[in-house]
Amino acid sequence: MNSHSTQILNVDDNDGARYAKTRILQSAGFDVIEAANGTDALEMVRRLMPALVLLDVKLPDINGIEVCRRIKAESDSSSVLVLQTSAALTGRADKIRGLEGGADNYLAAPIEADELIANVNALLRMRRIQVDLRDSEERFRQLTDNIDDVFWMFSVPGRELVYVSPAYAALWGGSGESLRDDPGGWLEVVHHDDRARMTVRWERLAEEPHYDEEFRIHGADGQLRWVRDRLFPVRNSRGEVYRVARMSSEITGRKEMEALLRTADSNKNQFLATLAHELRNPLSPIRNAAALLGASGDGAAERQARAREVITRQVDHLAHLVDDLLDVARISEGKIVLRNEEVDLKGVIAQAIETAGPLIASRKHSLDVRQPNEDLWVIGDPVRLAQSVGNLLHNAAKFTPAGGAIVLGVDVTGDGADEQRRVRISVRDNGIGIDADNLPRIFGMFAQAAVPPDRAPEGLGIGLSLVSHLAELHGGRLEAASPGVGQGSTFTVDLPLLRVASGAPEAAPHAAEASIESGGMRVLLVDDNVDAMEMMGFLLAEMGYQPVTTADASEIEALALHHKPQVIVLDIGLPGVDGYQVARRIKGNPALAHIRLVAHTGYGSPEDRRRAQEAGFDAHLVKPAELSDLEAALRG
Numbered sequence: 001m002n003s004h005s006t007q008i009l010n011v012d013d014n015d016g017a018r019y020a021k022t023r024i025l026q027s028a029g030f031d032v033i034e035a036a037n038g039t040d041a042l043e044m045v046r047r048l049m050p051a052l053v054l055l056d057v058k059l060p061d062i063n064g065i066e067v068c069r070r071i072k073a074e075s076d077s078s079s080v081l082v083l084q085t086s087a088a089l090t091g092r093a094d095k096i097r098g099l100e101g102g103a104d105n106y107l108a109a110p111i112e113a114d115e116l117i118a119n120v121n122a123l124l125r126m127r128r129i130q131v132d133l134r135d136s137e138e139r140f141r142q143l144t145d146n147i148d149d150v151f152w153m154f155s156v157p158g159r160e161l162v163y164v165s166p167a168y169a170a171l172w173g174g175s176g177e178s179l180r181d182d183p184g185g186w187l188e189v190v191h192h193d194d195r196a197r198m199t200v201r202w203e204r205l206a207e208e209p210h211y212d213e214e215f216r217i218h219g220a221d222g223q224l225r226w227v228r229d230r231l232f233p234v235r236n237s238r239g240e241v242y243r244v245a246r247m248s249s250e251i252t253g254r255k256e257m258e259a260l261l262r263t264a265d266s267n268k269n270q271f272l273a274t275l276a277h278e279l280r281n282p283l284s285p286i287r288n289a290a291a292l293l294g295a296s297g298d299g300a301a302e303r304q305a306r307a308r309e310v311i312t313r314q315v316d317h318l319a320h321l322v323d324d325l326l327d328v329a330r331i332s333e334g335k336i337v338l339r340n341e342e343v344d345l346k347g348v349i350a351q352a353i354e355t356a357g358p359l360i361a362s363r364k365h366s367l368d369v370r371q372p373n374e375d376l377w378v379i380g381d382p383v384r385l386a387q388s389v390g391n392l393l394h395n396a397a398k399f400t401p402a403g404g405a406i407v408l409g410v411d412v413t414g415d416g417a418d419e420q421r422r423v424r425i426s427v428r429d430n431g432i433g434i435d436a437d438n439l440p441r442i443f444g445m446f447a448q449a450a451v452p453p454d455r456a457p458e459g460l461g462i463g464l465s466l467v468s469h470l471a472e473l474h475g476g477r478l479e480a481a482s483p484g485v486g487q488g489s490t491f492t493v494d495l496p497l498l499r500v501a502s503g504a505p506e507a508a509p510h511a512a513e514a515s516i517e518s519g520g521m522r523v524l525l526v527d528d529n530v531d532a533m534e535m536m537g538f539l540l541a542e543m544g545y546q547p548v549t550t551a552d553a554s555e556i557e558a559l560a561l562h563h564k565p566q567v568i569v570l571d572i573g574l575p576g577v578d579g580y581q582v583a584r585r586i587k588g589n590p591a592l593a594h595i596r597l598v599a600h601t602g603y604g605s606p607e608d609r610r611r612a613q614e615a616g617f618d619a620h621l622v623k624p625a626e627l628s629d630l631e632a633a634l635r636g
Helices: 015-027 038-048 064-073 091-099 113-145 169-170 178-182 183-189 192-203 252-291 300-332 345-360 382-396 462-472 529-541 552-562 577-586 606-615 627-635
Strands: 007-011 029-034 053-058 082-085 105-108 150-155 161-164 212-220 224-235 241-251 339-345 366-370 375-380 405-413 422-429 477-481 488-495 499-501 523-525 545-552 567-573 596-601 621-622
Touching: 007 038, 015 029, 015 053, 015 366, 029 038, 038 053, 053 064, 053 113, 053 178, 064 082, 064 105, 082 113, 105 113, 113 422, 150 169, 150 405, 161 178, 169 178, 169 183, 169 192, 178 224, 192 212, 212 499, 252 300, 252 529, 300 462, 339 345, 339 382, 345 366, 345 375, 345 382, 345 405, 345 422, 345 499, 345 577, 375 382, 375 488, 382 405, 382 422, 382 462, 405 499, 462 477, 462 488, 477 596, 523 552, 529 545, 545 552, 552 567, 552 621, 567 627, 577 596, 577 606, 596 606, 606 621
Parallel strands: 007 029, 007 053, 053 082, 082 105, 366 405, 523 545, 523 567, 567 596, 596 621
Antiparallel strands: 150 161, 150 241, 212 224, 224 241, 339 375, 375 499, 405 422, 422 488, 477 488
16 A cells, blocks of 8 residues: 655654654655644645645644644645644544544554554545545546536435536526426426326336436427436445436437438338339230230231230330339439430420320320420430420329319520529429428438329339439429419429520420220229220120220219129229228128129238228239139139
């Protein structure tokens, strides 16, 4: 325990006594300096700061008790240990006076060598413990004062505040002083949905001094924040919990990231389900059309020609899906290259309308095209620009209930003097609209808006993301606006304008009206995919069935009562109502309840099959169905 670096000041006016004590201390390995009076002792303490002063009470100039008081009164020397000694003042009252004067211990003469060394070592051990404790407290305070987490300490069971770090004010918005007056005041800013739970935790702090909770608070700036709050017991030497320590960390960022990940996971699952649906939808008419290519007999040539048309059209649709996926991948990796040239927007608009025309016509929408007489020229890739406007028209057609109105407008903004002139290509519809919460995320990858009630989900949720990226590559941007759900939407591509030239307006192509063709066991086919319905009807006729077809959900019951089919093959996504509701309606009609119901859908998860069974379907076919599976479903 001794060290040559430990210096002791020996103060005594008796030369013999002073010499004896010095020799004892030196033999124990201490560095000893001496003083014969109080004045010298105080000066040496200020200058040398010894670890301990061995101080005789009776001195010629200043009483030893006063010397001790002055040493302890100075902030620089207050930690210097004082061991008082006396040969004359040896009574109990004398010891009390010495200790009350600030001495750390008191020894009465005669003092034995081992007693002196033992007392000195005990005091030095105490001093080292105090120094270590003070250093530890200082490190702790520096740590807690410089972290964003709130560190608290409360007594048990009283729940008085022992300590709270400065971060409390930044996170909670209160002061440590107010918390000392009301230790439970931190509960006041806890969100009302979480407050009851945390109040129970606070009230049971002594019985349950350990927890790990997450809750919300209204922070210092008034914003809602998430906090992770952990409580730990602090035990004394007897193992009893006498305090609890808390650590509160803001986790708002983590919670927001978790929400984003949940949304991304939901989008991923929806995307995969929709991808399967989108791929199965064209595969079903392709398979049926392929089977019809080998048809013979009356009308075979006409059916084969129609089958080839269906295969071509549906393969084009598949190619479009794959192209969209590849385009998004290229844009994400920065690999897409524009073939820029001077482009007349009239040609871009005409190409986009030609691409989207069939879908617009099949949905019985009106299309109003409004563009200036002048030719508007931009720098860009004509194929990509037409693709962008075509995607917006496709979206408007898909997400507007049948018989809707679509307006495609082209306008020029800016005067060309103080600001660059720009051209804005807008597509406005009166469809399902977008709520305010969805507007910020509508351009996100795989984001899907809710579909109208007369449409099954379709598209991969990458169309708007693709258009947005392409607009940015052309130095422009895509904007979305909607008054709200059910009030339509407007999407606008804003591009830099190169020049304006005179020209004649071009008429927009008119989309042809879609037609429906209708044709043993009697089978009623219900599907809003005309190609799929037509090909399955041809195929069933070839197989000896008597098919009746419709794409109108409102006709199902009337057709069933008139034709008396033994089986109804029903698509789940139908105009005006979904197939589950139709199935319940049929099974609830005594005149139709005996008819066998077969679900024919692009959705094939266990959940989809369960919902079909609960709705009353007798069989569930996933597009494209094998002929053997189809026949088995028809015959039960």
